[in-house]
Amino acid sequence: MNILEVTDLTVRFGRNRPAVDSISFTLGAHDRLGIIGQSGSGKSVTSLAIMGLLPEHAQVSGSIRFDGRELVGLPEREYRKLRGDAVSMVFQEPMTALDPTMRVGRQLGEVVALHHGERRGSIRDGVLDWLGRVGITEPARIADSYPHELSGGQRQRALVAMALANEPALVLCDEPTTALDVLVQRQILRLLDVQLRDRATVFVSHDLAVVREVCPRVAVMLEGRIVEQGDIEQIIAEPRHPYTAGLIASARIDRVPRDQPLPSVADFYTPAEEA
Ligand SMILES: Nc1ncnc2c1ncn2[C@@H]1O[C@H](COP(=O)(O)OP(=O)(O)OP(=O)(O)O)[C@@H](O)[C@H]1O
Numbered sequence: 524m525n526i527l528e529v530t531d532l533t534v535r536f537g538r539n540r541p542a543v544d545s546i547s548f549t550l551g552a553h554d555r556l557g558i559i560g561q562s563g564s565g566k567s568v569t570s571l572a573i574m575g576l577l578p579e580h581a582q583v584s585g586s587i588r589f590d591g592r593e594l595v596g597l598p599e600r601e602y603r604k605l606r607g608d609a610v611s612m613v614f615q616e617p618m619t620a621l622d623p624t625m626r627v628g629r630q631l632g633e634v635v636a637l638h639h640g641e642r643r644g645s646i647r648d649g650v651l652d653w654l655g656r657v658g659i660t661e662p663a664r665i666a667d668s669y670p671h672e673l674s675g676g677q678r679q680r681a682l683v684a685m686a687l688a689n690e691p692a693l694v695l696c697d698e699p700t701t702a703l704d705v706l707v708q709r710q711i712l713r714l715l716d717v718q719l720r721d722r723a724t725v726f727v728s729h730d731l732a733v734v735r736e737v738c739p740r741v742a743v744m745l746e747g748r749i750v751e752q753g754d755i756e757q758i759i760a761e762p763r764h765p766y767t768a769g770l771i772a773s774a775r776i777d778r779v780p781r782d783q784p785l786p787s788v789a790d791f792y793t794p795a796e797e798a
Pocket of ligand 1: 536542560561562563564565566567568569578729
């Protein structure tokens with residue numbers, strides 16, 4: 524069964540060309556879909572539309588059905604409940620997504636408290652547990668730190684923990700590794716690959732090689748439209764749209780062996796490598 528069905532979704536800002544132009548895709552409960560495209564192609568607007576986080580002046584038409592429920596036109600109060608519970612998002616820039624004035628543990632604690640209430644022992648235990656699950660090697664120290672005291676990789680791990688602590692059925696990742704250097708990027712990709720295993724995920728990136736590491740399926744966006752979508756290996760082998768062919772050529776992805784093994788979980792869990 525599909526957990527997400529997006530049908531003819533169109534988003535306009537004023538009288539300009541639509542930022543998202545009649546796109547459709549579906550996602551099964553344990554599926555991952557990558558969305559790739561160049562800057563301005565409508566990837567972020569698509570994920571913000573699903574999250575109900577578009578500015579008020581955005582005009583949205585079409586349908587976004589999540590778990591059988593229509594989200595287009597859903598009142599903000601209902602959306603807020605959904606975001607605290609069933610749907611969450613990992614943003615590109617953890618420094619802006621985290622509150623700089625609040626210790627990491629307190630921010631994560633708010634999500635843990637919201638989801639588990641009083642039933643699950645102390646909130647602190649939940650916070651430390653989640654920090655450990657995302658590969659933070661000194662959970663207590665990190666919990667007591669402010670975001671600016673963490674490295675970029677640690678901040679992104681904390682953000683992943685915050686996105687997952689409510690056990691969402693659907694996670695939207697918008698360029699979750701773009702701001703990180705290459706080594707840390709790979710560690711965070713491994714982490715997401717493991718942590719998102721039992722969830723539905725939309726993974727937005729401008730980087731086809733990154734999407735290929737975590738998504739079996741991809742949709743290619745150009746100027747607000749999806750120009751092709753399907754099995755990522757098939758699209759890489761036989762792109763139908765010239766834009767996709769260009770993306771593949773520039774990523775040189777055709778030169779990477781198909782079954783190149785991903786680094787193991789140990790890669791992101793080794794204390795010496797924690798970023
Ligand atoms: N709040 C807004 N008001 C007006 N136009 C907007 C707004 N947000 C996005 N747009 C426009 O919508 C289009 C798609 O933007 P979007 O951010 O989805 O692109 P993107 O593919 O995610 O690009 P990037 O990779 O740079 O984030 C762009 O032309 C952008 O200028």
